[in-house]
Amino acid sequence: MNDQITPPVTAGMADAGRLAGHEAAYLREFREPTGYLDFARFGPVSAGVAATLERAVRAVHTQGLPALRALDAEADAAGRAAARLLHAAAHEVAFVGSTSHGLFAAAYALRGPGDVLVCRRDFPAALYPWLRAAERGGLAVRRLDGPPTADAVRARLHPGVRAVCVSAVDSVTGFRAPLGAIKEVIGPHRVLVVDAVQAVGVVPIEVEAADVLAGGGQKWLRAGWGAALLLVRDRVAGMLEPGLGGWSGVRDPLTGSDHPKQRLPGAAAHTFTNPDGPAVAALGTGISLALRFGVQQIFERATAALELLLEAARSQGCACDRGGPRPDMRSAIARIRKPGDPETLHRRLLDAGLTTTLRDGWIRLSPHASTGGEAALQLAAVLRDDRRTPG
Structure with a gap:
């Protein structure tokens, strides 16, 4: 249940040299100051991401339709890379504007009655979507005290709990949540929502345990702002309504006027508009770099x-x-x-x-x-x- 790519077993000095060269190539991507120790806030982008953004900006400055087609192709490639990173089917992953966007989509997809368990001391971005949704008929918010261990979740579990939202990595202490154990405790009929922004691309989390996951690229993936991953597993699709789903989340939105249209399958149903093309391309570059190095x-x-x-x-x-x-x-x-x-x-x-x-x-x-x-x-x-x- 890990989102890392395991390297092949090495075979002697020649292979060790190859891996060393691979590592050197990875490190050449970065130019942040020596004393920069704040990647949990923002990660200075890689050379590859900078080149992707420069290329995209130049294209939208000098081209018309070819630029849009190129960005669509980059979005497709980014989607394949994201699915590989998250061990998901391609349609289970979509791009949204931020981690908060993805978490709001999750909160508004789960209507009441029922409860959601959220950590009391979690970063506010993981709490406010549920509070705002609760004000509008969503799940009632119940707080978890302390780190989100399986035992802490079990102690607060009752028949009315329909979802649990945890951060894969706590932004203050660095505590890594046991996602697999938590999912085992809550079972298949409850939804595990994961804020992965402090983990994706740097920590080998049990990503397959997440039913819904959101994570932006501006921190550890070093891809800048404007795009984030939204994962919605097929196994929970029937439990979620497209609460924030807009025209980009339905079939044939520009044909006829008989709205609302049929929702798209997978995570796209929970998007409300097209994502930022250059930002998605940059995120795809960041993901691909993480996958290549591991x-x-x-x-x-x-x-x-x-x-x-x-x-x-x-x-x-x-x-x-x-x-x-x-x-x-x-x-x-x-x-x-x-x-x-x-x-x-x-x-x-x-x-x-x-x-x-x-x-x-x-x-x-x-x-x-x-x-x-x-x-x-x-x-x-x-x-x-x-x-x-x-x-």
Whole structure:
């Protein structure tokens, strides 16, 4: 149940050299500053994505119909790559404008009566779609306290629960939700909705457990804003209504006036207009790059970089929160805290060229596969100097 592509078994030094060259080619795609440690907020795009966007902008500037046809072809290719990443049939995946768009589509597709379980401390984008839908006849929102473990879900489960919404990776702590175990607990007659924006492209999550999944490309896929994945599995299609489905989600919308038309199969039924063509092309490029190198390999490099950062932080007296006690609970996100004013420390890190996020008194670290060991040395130096600074 993983969305990584497993590399072939190596066979000696020649193959090891080939893999090393493959890794070097992947790393040449990136040019972010050495101290950029904020991929959980935004991932500077790859060279391939930049080239795709430049090509698309040039085409829509200088061409007419050929540009539209080219973007349609790129969208088809992006759809095939997305289906491969999510272990899905092509029609089970559609492109929407953002992760929030996808989650709103899910919330409005599930009408009341009934409840949805949502984590109390989750990122607001995973909560507000359900709150707004509940105000308009959707499922009533019930909160989960603490991380979304299978036991936590089981404890709140009752016959009226029709859906559970979790983040595959918590944006603050980096906790990785056990999607397979949660789906097993809730069973086939309830819908597991997954906010995957902090996981897709970097963490080998149990993607096949997700009934509905949304994830944008602006973070770990390093594809910029404007396009996101929406996955709707066939196994739950009969439980969902196209609550936000517009003209792009029906058959033959421009023929006749007998609306509403028959809904399209799969995820497209939950779209309300055509997506941003250049953004979809860029997202397709980001997905293809992740598939070529391998999500597992990206994860291993990113977490190795994170461990070096945490080792540097511990050496300077910081408390570290890694997301969970076991490796399968962890992601490429962690946070650190040390005595003193966290806002002052955050400013000192930024002044030293280290980009992080300050949240609830903790400094969040979120490196990528392209993060080098120099960042850990920079972090240790700033923390060391901070210890020497009075007050």
